[in-house]
Amino acid sequence: MADRMTLPLSPLHELIHKQTTKDMIRDKIVSLIASGILQRGDELPSERELAAMLMVSRETARGAVQRLAGEGIVTVSQGARTRVAKVDVEVGSQRIGVTNPSSINGYSLDAVHAARLLVETAVVADAARRLTANDIKRLEDSIAAQEASCVDPVRFLICDREFHLTIYYASGNKLLADFVVDLYTYMIEHRRIAMGKPGAIKKSLEDHRFIVNALKMRNPEAVSAAFANHILRIHETSLEVGSDSGGKRPGAAATASGGKRKVA
Numbered sequence: 001m002a003d004r005m006t007l008p009l010s011p012l013h014e015l016i017h018k019q020t021t022k023d024m025i026r027d028k029i030v031s032l033i034a035s036g037i038l039q040r041g042d043e044l045p046s047e048r049e050l051a052a053m054l055m056v057s058r059e060t061a062r063g064a065v066q067r068l069a070g071e072g073i074v075t076v077s078q079g080a081r082t083r084v085a086k087v088d089v090e091v092g093s094q095r096i097g098v099t100n101p102s103s104i105n106g107y108s109l110d111a112v113h114a115a116r117l118l119v120e121t122a123v124v125a126d127a128a129r130r131l132t133a134n135d136i137k138r139l140e141d142s143i144a145a146q147e148a149s150c151v152d153p154v155r156f157l158i159c160d161r162e163f164h165l166t167i168y169y170a171s172g173n174k175l176l177a178d179f180v181v182d183l184y185t186y187m188i189e190h191r192r193i194a195m196g197k198p199g200a201i202k203k204s205l206e207d208h209r210f211i212v213n214a215l216k217m218r219n220p221e222a223v224s225a226a227f228a229n230h231i232l233r234i235h236e237t238s239l240e241v242g243s244d245s246g247g248k249r250p251g252a253a254a255t256a257s258g259g260k261r262k263v264a
Contacts, residue, residue: 022064025064123171124167164181167211
């Protein structure tokens with residue numbers, strides 16, 4: 001049976017229904033590269049892991065990777081893991097977010113933090129009123145995938161992104177959801193570093209479990225408060241990464257690697 005995708009890759013575009021599920025997963029992986037979660041030389045998760053993280057069949061995950069290999073975006077070696085071969089990728093019209101994945105990096109950490117507290121908490125509160133039983137099941141499956149990825153920051157961030165996007169796009173305003181995705185991708189390369197610190201993944205996973213419990217209660221205020229705590233944790237760990245890198249605050253300028261990523 002073909003996968004039934006409950007979360008479109010980009011709800012702003014009406015043509016998404018014409019894409020096959022393999023196309024959509026291919027585009028999701030490209031977005032992971034464009035945002036900086038996956039970088040050149042990174043190993044892709046196995047087909048089984050990708051299928052669990054993105055909540056599709058192994059056949060779908062295999063087909064998406066094969067398409068990426070045909071485009072030269074990833075390399076598949078006999079007896080070795082598939083690796084990201086290039087980050088100069090075309091996200092195209094099906095990208096998630098309002099702007100390209102690196103534009104948000106030009107803003108300061110404090111500005112993005114304030115925006116997340118103002119907008120993201122409102123979006124997820126609205127999502128709490130609208131999530132379907134299938135959405136809740138996706139989130140519970142995502143928690144299981146996160147638990148299986150808790151020793152690998154990159155794999156955890158792939159799950160983390162899917163978790164957040166499921167909630168954002170359950171809200172009633174797709175434009176605001178796309179804007180919040182832009183806020184989420186802020187300095188994602190710093191997040192990779194932060195998630196590698198001892199205990200960081202465990203704390204984030206605890207936040208996610210608390211968020212899911214609040215969503216299951218259909219309590220907008222509790223969901224908003226849980227996200228505010230989660231956003232504060234992200235802000236604090238981002239500050240720590242900036243301090244560890246010599247005191248330079250994230251967001252002073254767009255990252256060089258982010259600036260190289262090509263988006264339509």
